[in-house]
Amino acid sequence: MATQASLELAQQLFVAYYGRPADAAGQEFWAEEIDANGGDASAIINLFGTSAEFEARFGDLTNEELVNNLYQQLFGRDAEQAGLDFYVGELEAGNTTLAAIALEILTGAQNGDADAVAKKVAAAQEFTDLAGDAYVGNDAAEIAKDFLSGVDADTVVDDLDVQGVVDTLPDSEEPSDPGETFVLTEGRDVLTGTDADDTFTGLVGQNQDGAVSNALSTGDLIDGGEGRDKIEASMILDNEVDHGNSLGPRPNTQNVEEVYIEALESVTLDATRMENVEEFWADFGRGDFTVNNVNLQGSNLNITKDVTFGIKDTQFDTDFTATFDSQSLLRAPEEAANSQLQIRIADVSTQTPETPLANVSVTLGFELGGQEFVLEDVVSTDGSYQGLVEAIDAALAAQGLGDLQVTLSDPYTQVTVAGNTVDLPFTAQEILVTDPNGQEFGQVDFTQAAIESVPGGFLVAGNAEPVDPTVTSNLIETNLVLDNAGRGSIAGDVRIGGESNSEIGVERFNVTVDRGSKIASLAQTISNSDELEEIHIDSTGADGSLYVGAVDSDLNLIDATAFEGAELSIGEGTAVSDLVSFNSAGSDTDVTFVADYDGNGRASDAQAFTINTGSGDDSITADLTGTSTSTSTTASLTVNSTGGDNVVTLSSDDTEANEATVVLGSGDDTVTGGATHLTASTGGGNDTVYAENTGDKALAQLAAGSTYLAEAGAGTATAVNGSQVLNGRTVQVTVAMPEEGPTVAADSFVDGFEVTAEIQAANGVLTTERDLYEAAARAINEDPVVSKLVQATVDSNGNLNVQYLVDGVTVAAEQMVQVEVLGDWADLSTANQNNIVEALQEQYQDSDIDATDVGNLYDAVNTLEDFAEATATLGTDATTLGVNTVNAGAGDDVVVLSSNDATVDTLVFDQGGFGNDTIVHYNDAAGGDVLDFTAWLDNVTSASGSTDSQQRVATSLVDQTAGLGAIGENDVVVTQLEEIDGSTAAAVEFDSLTTTQLLEALNTGGSGAAAAANFVGNIQKSIVMVENFDGTDGNLGEYKVYEVSYNIADGEFTAASLVGVTDFGDSLNVGVMDDTNVA
Incomplete structure (x- = not known):
């Protein structure tokens, strides 16, 4: 019996290293080991830390993650950076082990950390005592770990419902009863097992004639007897000596429940005479493995679901095929269990x-x-x-x-x-x-x-x-367990179904993933390919990731709601065709799903497809086309995700413009609508929505050898030019967007979006033209907004190339991207001025170069205004007719509407605020795109005074860019900072404009319009958009958007709130817009 002190120390080690309470047997064992070493845990700590459990649960973590996990398990917090760096360094240098680090952190805990450890150990001990023998297995360990993770320094241990948690532990499996191991020979074996759990081993080997042959082969008679017995064998094809034909081994077995085959070549196991087999495994194979004529012979087998297939540790590109005889394709009887x-x-x-x-x-x-x-x-x-x-x-x-x-x-x-x-x-x-x-x-x-x-x-x-x-009728089901299938690479195709003459097949696959696995495809056997209806995926053991390259077409359901692996990928090899519903809702798995939906040939009520995912970072790619046989209904797709940073990419080549609805959560999402009718609601986060974007994308180029930078040099060294004096200066890049006509040249704060970066010399102090271009590319690519619109590179010839990510018409020689250098010589410190002058003197061995000449050159460069022009790669507008509605929600979002002005897109501004939004391709012409503020503008009229007769007042657009005026209910007013500033006592600035200043301006220069007949209430709601232009300077196209309330009884504007900022790249052409542009 171990001492109490050692029992307590063992419990502490389990908490620190494994993050869970000790199981009773494990605590007793390690406590006795500690006692045997005089109470010194350091003597046994490395043995304690070496286990299959550790490899399964933590083996994929980096050293930083491993050390930080110790802090999380002990204290419920991340490690301090200094401590993390120290322990990771010691671990990587081989000076210590992770288990020893755990012991050191444990014994060194102080203050609040010590309190957290004490609470966790106390809770863990109570769990260990209450659980007793019920605390066995991986699932129980996960429950225990989850319980302990919720205990911290503030927990009152006596208030914990430990028994309630213990009651949720799964029933432990019956303990194994080890039997004997029987070794098969190359001859005919006749073996009978014991009443215990026996193993029959048969390995391919060389016989006395020098030939390689099977030990498990045709003619073997094996009776496992009682207990749960298994065969473990490697296998090649049997051979007929006289004729040289290859045969699939066909042993006779009874009462053997598990069969593990290592295929050394492409081999077929004939299971016709194998009774009572519940599990067939491809185990460590390097060749394709087929098991045919799987049957339900034996009292333990009643329906197809009683048979499980497994793929474990098989190599790259190894196929697995299993076929049932027709009489064994049986479903569970109908019952009132559902x-x-x-x-x-x-x-x-x-x-x-x-x-x-x-x-x-x-x-x-x-x-x-x-x-x-x-x-x-x-x-x-x-x-x-x-x-x-x-x-x-x-x-x-x-x-x-x-x-x-x-x-x-x-x-x-x-x-x-x-x-x-x-x-x-x-x-x-x-x-x-x-x-x-x-x-x-x-x-x-x-x-x-x-x-x-x-x-x-x-x-x-x-x-x-x-x-x-x-x-409720049950489906014909079978089970598949994947455990390191592919061994890090992609294993081959997996096919399970009926024999070639079967008129029925397996209708549901239940897939369970242990260690991470990859398979090229999962499908019915070819003859039954239209029988499969559902695939259900869950996890066990190591909760590994899963890759399935392709599945059968026309499935009703793939359900991965119970899958707990980190990543799930389906369809990357071949897109999943016409799957009615994919569902992984409720999980935090990162899902990659590629699909192809075609409604052609389907009934009108079979045109709706859905994808539901959870809170992981998902990538969803889908092509959506087709219409019903009756032509009355087009195929539609709904995508729902509750969170994570998601990428949803849709496409369509149909003239029907199929409807797609995408609803996402609070992550930073990217949605591309392709040629669909897109309705997108992307929730919180900084989202990017390309509503359509199917036209050609322009490429703009600023060629090497800028004439601006080649300006005459300083002193007698005429080779000195402006490109050498850019170090530490700021490059400002303005990127114009393709527009409905020839693009207006990029012009900072007038047309386009501005970004900046510091120019850095690649060598020393003096710069080159390439340094300038590299800085310009960095300014573009590192900006969270402009990088969603264009990407920039500097090629081997020194050209700055700006590739547009958004479509839109351009013509040759359009000045798409403006590059300017900012800064004056006088702004530099004397030391920096001297550094440049001295570097130039040394470079050209010319002492006549002085600060005056260099300063003149420096200031001449700040007039640089060079342009990247559209090249042979020109942009075009989209030609598809998808009508899109985008609600980007809260956050700083980028929304690119359709470039086709023949369509009408709607931009919805949600109640609660919408951050700083960048809008591209807004068609600001009468009958063009719509700014929808209905969430804010809710004024109604009622002819009878009742709720039933209420009608919302139609939204009106009011142009007040030339002066403030009357504002009525549900008006959207567009004005400029110049008009606001002209109606306030003190000067106002755009960046610091307050709601108080706005109300002062509206009450001074504006007024409330007469309310509509039968107006309900006393408050007129309006939206006021204030452009960043004071009459001289500003940033045209940028608007602060306010919700404003006018109190009819008081006769004044009484409330205003900033609901967001929008930047259209250039000014809205309010003069040609009308009420059709707002809602």
């Missing part, structure tokens, strides 16, 4: 189709298990259908119904309202509530209500009804 409640809700009157449930509250009542439940006023967490799933799930859990499962189901785009079929402006999805215990739902009551009143009325189609469990 009683379900189906919910359908669609807000036909929504004003935000990108978040279609934002204004809907639902109340759901039902009877289950003899009890009545009511979920009142349930509201989607983010306005999406996945958000409603999360809200219903939380409401059920609050009523003790956490075991019920809430999932998204079939999408739909039409509803029936008052006997009329209505096309929805979004893709709705059914929601299923499932009781896995099989209780039936009854007495269902479902109502919905508007959160905010809707002008014109709230129109919703919604209902909930129980799904009779007896009509």
Whole structure:
């Protein structure tokens, strides 16, 4: 029995090194080891730190991550930089081990850190004591680790519900009963196992004749007996001596549950006479492995799902194929184990189709298990259908119904309202509530209500009804475990299904990933390729990542909601074709998904496709084309993601301009709409939206040998030129955007977007023209806005090339990019002036070069105004007719609208503020693009005075660039800083303009317009856009946007708030715009 002191120290080591409570057996073992070494943990610490658990959980981390993880596990915080650098240095130098570092950090804890350790160790010990023998296995370890991670210095240990956590531990597997190991020979083996867990080993080897042959082969008779038995064998093809034909080995086995085959060449195992096999594994193979005629012979096998296939440690490009005989393709019988409640809700009157449930509250009542439940006023967490799933799930859990499962189901785009079929402006999805215990739902009551009143009325189609469990049919399923498949490379194709003459196949794959795996494809066998309907992916053990290059087409579902790996990639080899629903919602996995949707040949009600992901950094690429067989409905796609930095790239080559809706969370997202009808809502974060962007992109070039920089030199050294005196100066680059006519030349603060960078000499003090161009390229590429519009490089010939990332028409010799050098000689310190002069004197061996001449040259360069011009690569406008709606949400966003002026795009400014937004390709002509402020401008009229008769006042555009005037309800007013400054007592500046100053200007120079007839309320709302131009200077095209309130009773403007800043690159042409340009 170990001493108490050593037991406590062992617990501390588990907490520090593994981040979890000790299991009882492990604590006792290591405590006894510590006692055996006189209580000195340092004597055993390196042995303690060497384990399969450590490799599985932490083996992929860098040294910095490993050391920092120790601090997180012990103290719940990151390491100080000094300590992190020290320990990483010691670790990399080989002076210590990570386990020894853990012990040192543990024993050195002080103050708050010591309190955190004490609380964690106390909580861990209580967990160990309560869990006892139930604390076994990887899943239990993860639960224990999650529990302990929530304990810190502020935790009251006595308040923890440790028993509640222990109760969630999974049932431990039955302990193994080791049996004997039987070695197969090259001859016919007849073997019978014991009542324990036996292993039959058969390795390919050389026989006495010098030939290489199988040990597990045709003619072997193996009976595993009782227990759980397995075969471990390497394999090549059997050979007929007389005829030289190759045969697939066909052994006879009974009561052997697991078979592991290492394929040394392309080999087929004939499983016709192999009974009771629950698992077939390709194990460490270097050749393709096929197992055919898989059957359900044996009392332990009843349905196809009882058989599992595994791929473990196989090499690059090794295929795996498994085929069932036709009689073994069996589904589970229908049973009442999946009683379900189906919910359908669609807000036909929504004003935000990108978040279609934002204004809907639902109340759901039902009877289950003899009890009545009511979920009142349930509201989607983010306005999406996945958000409603999360809200219903939380409401059920609050009523003790956490075991019920809430999932998204079939999408739909039409509803029936008052006997009329209505096309929805979004893709709705059914929601299923499932009781896995099989209780039936009854007495269902479902109502919905508007959160905010809707002008014109709230129109919703919604209902909930129980799904009779007896009509729920199970699919034919089988299981696949992937464990280091490909060994870091991509393993080959995986095909599982029926034999070639089977008329049915496997309909659902259940894929479980242990260590990270990569496979080229996952599909049915060729003869059953149209049978597969669903793929479900989850994790176990090491929770590795998964790459699947391709899958079968026309699947209904890929469900990865239970997948816990860091990365999931599907479709990078071949795009996934016509998958109805991809779902990884709720996970934090980084998803890469490539898809191809074609509605041609599909029914009208089969045109809606959906992609739902969680909070990871996702990359989604999809091509969307086609229309239904009846031509009444085009294919549509809805993409929902709850967070992360996502990249969504869409394309279409259809004239139908298929509808795509993209709703993203709070990350920094990039969305490209291609030729779709894009509706995008990108939430918080600094987002980039290319609404269409299918035209050609221009290339502008500033050639080497600028005439401005070749200006005459200083002193007698005429070779000295302006390019040599740029070190430490600032280069300012102005990038103009392609426009509807010939582009106006880039002109700083007049037309284009400005960026700057410091010019740095590559060698010494004196610079070259290339140094200037490199600085200009750096200014472009490092700017968070302009780098989304263009990318710059300096080629081997010294030319500055600016490649546009946005489309738009250009013509040859247009001055697209302006390069200017800023700074005066007088601004330099005397020391810096002397450094330049001395460097030039030394360079040219000319002492006559003096500060006056160099200063004149220096100041002459600051007049540089050279242009990169459009070259043979010219831009063109888009020709597609997609109509786009973009709501970039909060954050500093870049939005590139369609360059095709024949289309109308809408830019939605959301309630709550929208940051600093950069807008490209806004068509500021009457009937052109729309600035939508309806979230801010909500004034209504009511002819009867009732809510039902309320009508929103149409938005009007008011041009006050020449002077302030009357402002009415729901007006969008465009003015300039010059007009604001002219109506205030004190001078105002754009950067520091306050709402108080704005109200003073409006009350002095402006007025409230007469309210419309039947106006509701006393406050007239308006939007005032103030351009950054004071009559002389500024930054044309940049506007501060304010929400302004006018109190009719008081006769004055009483409130204003800055809601965001927009930069269009140049001034809005308000004189030719009209009310069609605002909403």
